[in-house]
Amino acid sequence: MRFNHEEEEDNFSLTRYESMLKSNDIKFFDSDEFEGIIHHYLENGKIAKAKKAISLGLSQHPSSVNLKLLQVEILVFEDRLDKADNLLAQLHAIEPDNEEIYIQKANILSKQNNHKEAIGLLNNALAHTDEYADIYSLIGMEYLFMDDFENAKINFMKCLEADDEDFSALYNIIYCFDFLDQHAEAIEYLNMFLDKNPYCEVAWHQVGKQYYELKEYEKALAAFDFAIISDDYFIGAYLEKGKVLERLKRHEDAIENYKITLELDDPTSFALLRIGKCYEKLGKSDLALQHFTKTVHEDPLLDKGWIAITDFYFRKKNYQKALYYINKAINIDGENVLYWKRYAKINNRLAFFEEAERGYRKALDLGNYELETWLNRADILRFLGESEAAIQNLYQALEFYPENAEILYRLAGLFYESQDAIKGKHHLQKALEADFEYRIVLEELFEQVYNLSIVQNLILAYK
Template sequence: MQFSHEDEHYNLSLNKFESMLKTNNVLFFDSEEFENIIHHYLDLGKISLAKKALKLGLEQHPSSTNLQLFQVEMYVMSDDFDKANKLLDKLYELEPNNEEIYIQKANVLSKQDEHLKAIEALKIALTLNDDPYDSIDIYSLIGMEYLFIDDYNNARKYFTKCVELDPEDYSALYNVIYCYDFADKSDEAILFLNTYLDKNPYSEVAWHQLGKQYFNQKAYKKALAAFDFAIFSDDTFIGAYLEKGKVLEKQHNYKEAIENYKYTLLLDEPSSFALLRIGYCYQKMGNDELALYHFNKTVHEDPLLDKGWIAITKFYIKQNNYQKALYYINKAVNIDSENVLYWKLYAQINHRLKSYEEAEHGYKRTLELGNYEIETWMARADILILLGEYEAAVFNLDQASEFYPENAEIQYRLAGLHFTLGNNTEAEYHMVNGLKFNADYHFIIDELFPKLSSKKILKQLQSKNKKG
């Protein structure tokens, strides 16, 4: 690699500064050298070194506006907005037409959630810039501010300006599509991308994004063509091969889908997503051996990918091999004990194996982690009833009724539980509710509480309901 004179000068400055830090000898640098050194450390995330360079820079060049703007940036990093604003006011008095002052002012306002005021400051900065190409960064900052306030229409307009000025600004291009997606304007996104591609026909990124739009619209032939163009534009574009594989899966062309997924493994390090999809393709083709092989490779490559563990577990459930399924879901739970999907499967498998205490624990953890599906509440309640934990079952169902206040199945269970516990008033209340919400479900009492089926009060309430 050859360095230009600027690169050599930059490296010399950096080496000279780091050498100075080791020897404690104070050396002189011009202000531009300090700016480059500070930029370097900020880009690397070495904030303490950036601060040292800034401190020394201001000591040697106290009137440098650019170095003082770095000081503003440091104040903002420390949430010291008062000092930042005071310094900006001072700089404004000296250089009222310096666009960087307004950009930093916008940065301060944005950090304080004053996004509309930040936009005003950035728009002033735009008026102070004569070169449209140099305005790209400001347009992008304005777009981000609009995103912060969920104004996707205006955000899109400013990101579009970035793309118009620099067609290879793919970050802005992604943001334009993001805005269309969030506003659920897929047709407009497709129109935008096609217009863009008319001028930039070899943009693999735009073809890739167009393919994803067609995929979401289930226009699979058009999606496939778009991904083929992306690959034609760049035959090492992994994302296009992955998306093409997904389309081919939808078209039930599993063999060709596997070829595309496998090609990505040759281009880069093994991808857990590609391995998982290959496994699913083999499973759909009926090749269980290769499916399981790729599911295992998936979790080996990425043990934190829950879809991999779930695929293996469901593979064994499908084969009615619940012991093997339990073995793998236990491994998954040990890796991530906060994953609600793992606990749900753990509960269901133990339920099938009639390991009721373990199943109840699994359902409880599922609920604790935020899965409030009616089936989860019911399954846990029924196991608690089976285990004779009636009061715990009541507490569980009382919580469930807060989410499903007019569910007859909950009411009948509560009626049966309260009758069993001798709380006849509460039992009658829930029985009446159950009959009101759905009279056909009263058989739940007979199934879960067979000893109560002969209770006169139950028959009286059912008879009263029929007459009513």
């Protein structure tokens, strides 16, 4: 009840303050009231209003260290670091034991990438505070900025020891374990935490995720069940449980868990997509398509949704419909590499080779440098009679895949076809050295070249 009473007082102060601003009738507020008003504005991102409240607060309470510290916070936010530093030096002379002064100074140093010095100041702050959890959390963040995950982990653990309900610290600890690829150690730590907090749904959820990473699916399932027992409204646990059940090929059970999330909250595109995938695995095509369609309706920008529909029709060999949906996807996001790769593949199946080439070219322009993309584009360019463009494409591919036999055999074939026997021989020799068995590429794609006596003599020489 005390919290509600304090909240009521804060709301009353804020209403009274905003009424004063409208009437221009200056009223007196004590410094605590100003602090509450300023914190309200800062939490809601209303910086200009917070600055005005600080100015009015300091006009009524010119010696208030807490109001000046709020002023420092805004100066740091606005990157006016020198001014903030000067003000902190003055405040330190007045109140050398105020931990907030050390925290704000550390914040400035952190912004200047002086993380070690920031950590030193935060350790000083520990000597002047009872709020250990907040300081340890800040120290942990500084170590994260330095990519020192071991020390970050240690300080987040200290934070959680000081406040076992600080779930952000728990998530940060697991983040460090994950980065260090210490899944078994993470489970051991979480189990120790659960000995003291057996009904912590977040911890059970994290245990499940660690077992999932280790592919120990039955143990993961048990952990997610405990998370649900601890909080049967925990949507994340149902989603993760669904993923595990999919891995165990228990698709009906997975669907059931995903559907629970739809009942607990607004539908998520992830759950709808997974339900569709499960129905597809169960051979229930109509229900699969229905849920894929709901997925893109829920989140039109979710590429996996559009790709699911496209791939659905592609597998059914209904290339016209697959093309229709991939075009819809490209209209929504023309910079998505996955869309353009599908677009190229579908057009290739439909024998729309110019469009297929455009798709592969666009994928390359967007940074998709997979070998398959270069090779497919080269083969299509050759088919379209654009041998020179095919050669240039393959030379570009060689920059990413030097000495790749599939590229070299194609270059050899293209040069022999272009009556450039010297370059043809050069690339064929390199191809044979790189991988003799891959000469099948030349045999299948360039049959006439392969049967040339000069080519056969070269192959026999290497044999």
